[in-house]
Amino acid sequence: MGISRRGALTAFGAGIAGVTVGGCASAQGRAVTQQTTSAPVRTAATPTAAAAPDLGTLARSLGTRLVQPGARTYGSAHQLFNPLFDNRKPRAVAQIANESEVAACVRTAAAARLPIAARSGGHSYAGYSAPNGALVVDLARLAGVRVHPDGTAVIGAGARLGSVYSALAKAGRALPAGSCPTVGISGLTLGGGVGVLTRKYGLTCDRLRSLRIVTADGTVRTASADQEPDLFWALRGGGGGNLGIVTELTFATVPAPRLTVLTMSFPPGSAAKVFDAWQRWLPGAPAEFWTKCTVTSGAQPAARIAGCFTGNAKAFAPLLAELRKRIGIAPKTVHTEEKDYGAAMRFFAGSSARETFHATSAVLTAPLDAARLTRLARGKPGVAVMFDALGGAVSAVGATETAFPHRTALATVQIYSGTDQARVRGIRDGLGLPGSYVNYIDPGQPNWAQAYYGGNAGRLRAIAEKYDPHRLFDFAQGLSRI
Incomplete structure (x- = not known):
């Protein structure tokens, strides 16, 4: 049913x-004070004046997978789940195939001072994953689900819940998450993740053990309890779109009940x-x-x-x-x-x-x-x-x-x-x-x-200042606006 x-x-x-x-x-939200305990991460480029977006190198690398206005597939390439946002006009949609291409997109956007947004399932209620004039990084091709013998699941950031559940069930494992089959695992997890197994097994983010993420300086980082712990803390409930582009998530699953x-x-x-x-x-x-x-x-x-x-x-x-x-x-x-x-x-x-x-x-x-x-x-x-x-x-x-x-x-x-x-x-x-x-x-x-x-708003703001001091991932309700 x-x-x-x-x-x-x-x-x-x-x-x-x-x-x-x-x-x-x-x-994200706005309010309170914060402390930054370490030096801000340097972005890939910190220009002092706006530059015309140069997508030439990225276009040569991605070919037809960099979909720009005028392309036959542009209209469908930037669509979100909600047709209310069909009138959005991103500068381009990068249909990336691997983590290195995500990093290239981030570096390109930083150098050109071009807004950038990631799209996983495209269910953003405010349409924040398809901003006007932005480079949209489409993660749909990063959709693999690997379940290891110990029950650990490694899931690409573009995977949708329907395919995640199918792969987990086949392996006899389960993950507490949402219901809609086209919701992306990444956005769901970054905001917390509530669903029909929440009371028994916790939020989706509570099962998270590590993530791979490209931050504003173009660096691929692993965030976990032991590596980049502040970043890992923020990525469990701080919302998507703020601190970088997640490419892969590792979860501790449970035996399928x-x-x-x-x-x-x-x-x-x-x-x-x-x-x-x-x-x-x-x-x-x-x-x-x-x-x-x-x-x-x-x-x-x-x-x-x-x-x-x-x-x-x-x-x-x-x-x-x-x-x-x-x-x-x-x-x-x-x-x-x-x-x-x-x-x-x-x-x-x-x-x-x-x-x-x-x-x-x-x-x-x-x-x-x-x-x-x-x-x-x-x-x-x-x-x-x-x-x-x-x-x-x-x-x-x-x-x-x-x-x-x-x-x-x-x-x-x-x-x-x-x-x-x-x-x-x-x-x-x-x-x-x-x-x-x-x-x-x-x-x-x-x-x-x-x-x-x-009460977590201040700490989130401080972490955003550390990892994205030049507000590359800024948007109307982003952490940089707190």
Whole structure:
């Protein structure tokens, strides 16, 4: 059963959609002070005056894989997942084939003072992976997945979740990550990475053991707990697009578990009671049970619940019975099914088709006034408010141990519409929740640095100054703007 984000508004089981569809976004925040403990990294070139972009050497090296305006494939080459950004006009799209070509792109951009952005899955909610006038580094060809006998997985930065899950399942391994099959593993991980195994196995970035990254000076670096530890810290939750271009990620995977999936839908008018029971039940739920509550707008807002239990259906049955008892309303539909890891990931996958949407986010840190939520959703057709459970393994990591700050939160919140940005932002502002998830980045997010990074913003800014002192990887909500 696959459901797109658009299906969150109309289809049964829509509560399972949108788990990390923005996980490939880039973003950062603004605020606080910082200290730099070592000298800044020198960029490949530090020109004092703007130069006309010279792509001649890069064009000779890449040939037709450097797609420029006028080329027959230019229109499709710069497309992102969201058609809203089809009008973007990058200076060129470099369809790189290896790490050395990534480094060449970075050096070229630095020398020409040309904006540069990496594109993994192309799901940036703000379209930051296809800026006007920029050199876009398309990582799609870096899509290999190698699983070693010890369970370590080495994954190219351009790999999409669908192919990652397929390769891992074939090897009998699993990785906690998002749902949308076309989301890129790199962007998802750099922002944190939430999904249906999050409560049991942690964020995607919590399974990360090292990365290879090309920084602003054109140097290929390995970042891990032992090498470039500050950079490694920032790359686990600091958002994509800020500190360089990641080319490869190494994860510690887990043995692929047997899973039980759940979808339940409730009648219109029951949203307040369903959501309130769900949010108050959530803190005591076992880590093995991830769950999501979606409130859909309308004259009488409705609610859906989806879930994924790490274990068999027999062990899950008492938990489901307890949740249903707490809710106290008979669902319209209930579906549970035991699946292997690969089949469960396909169940939550949704469509790969491009999709027009507007979205923003919040973070649920304490129980919310459910009546306020339903008032905000009433009379605003075409909006879904999706609460993805955190807790469990996520809260076992301290808020400053990685750049992802929302460790004690109950859930991330995605507010989504296929048609209306003002509506989603109005609901967000009306909820009055602190925080926001950087993988659901929104250019209209107030006080975005604090919202995305909390108390980690200052350290992130200092690390950005060290590795990119001349702001090669700058963008509107980048770390250099904190």
